[in-house]
Amino acid sequence: MVEMETLVSLCKRRGFIFQSSEIYGGINGFWDFGPAGVELKRRIKDSWWRQMVQQRDDVVGVDTSIIAHPRTWVASGHVASFSDPMVDCKECKKRFRADDMPVSKKHGEGRCPECGGELTEARSFNLMFETHVGATADSGSIAYLRPETCQSIFTQFKNVQVVSRKKVPFGIAQIGKAFRNEITPRNFIFRSREFEQMEMEFFCHADESEKWFEYWVNERYEWFKSIGIKPECLRLRPHEQDELAHYARGCSDVEYEMPFGWSEMEGIANRANYDLTQHMNESGKDMNYFDDARKEKFIPCVIETSVGVDRTALAVLCDAYREEDVKGEMRVVMGFDRSLAPVQVAVLPLSGKLREPADKLEKEMKKHFYSEYDDAGSIGKRYRRHDEIGTPYCVTYDFESETDHAVTVRNRDTMEQERISIDKVLDYLREKFEK
Ligand code: ATP
Numbered sequence: 001m002v003e004m005e006t007l008v009s010l011c012k013r014r015g016f017i018f019q020s021s022e023i024y025g026g027i028n029g030f031w032d033f034g035p036a037g038v039e040l041k042r043r044i045k046d047s048w049w050r051q052m053v054q055q056r057d058d059v060v061g062v063d064t065s066i067i068a069h070p071r072t073w074v075a076s077g078h079v080a081s082f083s084d085p086m087v088d089c090k091e092c093k094k095r096f097r098a099d100d101m102p103v104s105k106k107h108g109e110g111r112c113p114e115c116g117g118e119l120t121e122a123r124s125f126n127l128m129f130e131t132h133v134g135a136t137a138d139s140g141s142i143a144y145l146r147p148e149t150c151q152s153i154f155t156q157f158k159n160v161q162v163v164s165r166k167k168v169p170f171g172i173a174q175i176g177k178a179f180r181n182e183i184t185p186r187n188f189i190f191r192s193r194e195f196e197q198m199e200m201e202f203f204c205h206a207d208e209s210e211k212w213f214e215y216w217v218n219e220r221y222e223w224f225k226s227i228g229i230k231p232e233c234l235r236l237r238p239h240e241q242d243e244l245a246h247y248a249r250g251c252s253d254v255e256y257e258m259p260f261g262w263s264e265m266e267g268i269a270n271r272a273n274y275d276l277t278q279h280m281n282e283s284g285k286d287m288n289y290f291d292d293a294r295k296e297k298f299i300p301c302v303i304e305t306s307v308g309v310d311r312t313a314l315a316v317l318c319d320a321y322r323e324e325d326v327k328g329e330m331r332v333v334m335g336f337d338r339s340l341a342p343v344q345v346a347v348l349p350l351s352g353k354l355r356e357p358a359d360k361l362e363k364e365m366k367k368h369f370y371s372e373y374d375d376a377g378s379i380g381k382r383y384r385r386h387d388e389i390g391t392p393y394c395v396t397y398d399f400e401s402e403t404d405h406a407v408t409v410r411n412r413d414t415m416e417q418e419r420i421s422i423d424k425v426l427d428y429l430r431e432k433f434e435k
Contacts (some may be wrong), residue, residue, distance in 0.1 A: 002259060006321075010332065014385070018033075019031065028193075031310075037313070039370060040342050043340040044312050047226070051226070058166065060164045062156060063176065064152035066146050066176070067133065068152055073144050076278060078147060079128075084099065085098035085124055086123060086124075087122050088120045091115050095183055095184075096183065127181050127183075128145070129144065130144055131143055131144070131145060145179035146178055147179060149197045153199070154201065157300075158287065168289055169204035169205070170202070175197070177197075190260075195309070197309065200304070202216060216303050220254060221254055228319070228336065229319050230319055234254065235255050236253070237252065238250070239252065247274035248269055251268065258315070269303070271302045271303070272301050273298075276300060287299050320335045320390060321335075332384075332387060333413070336392075338432070341391060344371060345395060346386050347395045349397045350398040351399070354399070358375070364426065365429075369429065391412060393410065393429060393432065394412075396409075
């Protein structure tokens with residue numbers, strides 16, 4: 001399994017992920033995605049959207065604002081209880097989450113794990129970022145950056161149901177940023193303070209909620225496999241009764257075996273009709289749905305699927321990393337599934353003199369693939385770079401290409417090279433990506 005440090009360094013070197021505000025010394029819990037990273041995230045989001053929205057008749061999408069009416073977060077329970085217990089060190093002033101403090105024998109209980117200083121009593125710390133809307137910064141203008149994307153799906157349930165003309169059961173999906181002022185952001189992009197979620201709320205009748213819950217658990221688990229994650233590093237963890245929120249009827253996490261242990265990627269939960277009921281009570285607006293077939297009015301139950309884009313990206317990065325011994329030299333390869341590779345095809349002229357025809361070929365590739373023209377450095381260095389970016393195919397244009405009208409296609413995984421005529425190379429690659 002890849003060491004986290006090795007991965008972090010590759011991610012920086014190859015433009016996947018940088019520390020946010022690096023030139024100012026960084027800001028803890030925030031990350032910037034570089035040219036390769038942004039493409040990887042886009043592929044992950046595209047795959048999710050395709051499976052969850054595009055290829056279905058019973059799920060529609062929305063894109064709601066990050067800042068919502070503050071009463072949204074009163075209704076959802078976040079203002080009252082979206083908090084973690086924290087302790088502060090009286091000496092070094094560091095802050096820790098009380099529930100994941102190791103009870104260190106060395107320092108004894110109540111002693112800081114960093115400096116051994118005395119700790120304060122645990123206090124609860126709300127994880128929502130506050131801001132102010134408008135010109136005055138008084139308590140009446142407080143608003144919150146959303147800590148999850150789903151609440152606006154609930155508050156817009158009626159509008160979306162009416163305009164989409166969907167009948168229950170149906171779902172509403174959204175991809176967007178979420179913010180949590182995590183006390184101890186850690187493990188690279190696994191726990192950060194700004195991240196992206198892909199959430200879907202599926203509205204159904206209570207009688208069918210169990211069935212739909214099972215259905216979505218399975219669908220979501222299969223999605224992780226469909227993006228190429230090794231099944232042996234994936235597992236489902238149904239929550240114990242005492243882990244469930246009081247209203248929840250069931251919850252299962254999809255976990256991935258990260259270098260730091262089995263970790264939650266996604267939660268799938270049967271939330272009964274808690275969310276719509278809460279918003280109905282807080283807003284006074286009716287959230288009942290009239291089912292023509294059943295001749296019954298009810299507040300729909302919800303099955304929620306909630307996955308982090310960044311956590312998925314981290315799992316994909318860990319999963320793709322491999323080191324190989326090639327004739328005594330180490331080759332590092334990011335073996336991404338072809339559907340996720342940031343660069344699908346790279347066109348490499350063997351020499352700068354071949355720029356023009358290689359560039360022309362690459363322009364053709366661009367119409368069909370995420371392609372890149374790369375002429376910097378020796379061919380060996382370029383192959384190594386594309387192995388680390390995870391480019392499945394490198395197309396090399398050499399001096400012979402001028403006369404035999406063919407190029408060399410190098411396969412990332414096998415390193416095999418095939419000579420393919422230029423007028424067939426597009427079809428050849430298209431076929432590879434369709435598989
Ligand atoms: P955890 O227990 O790890 O804090 P959670 O159970 O609070 O996570 P949820 O509220 O269920 O997480 O959020 C749904 C998904 O959003 C998570 O499965 C995860 O993929 C993602 N997520 C939540 N918090 C973070 C974070 N701080 N950084 C990155 N992704 C996150």
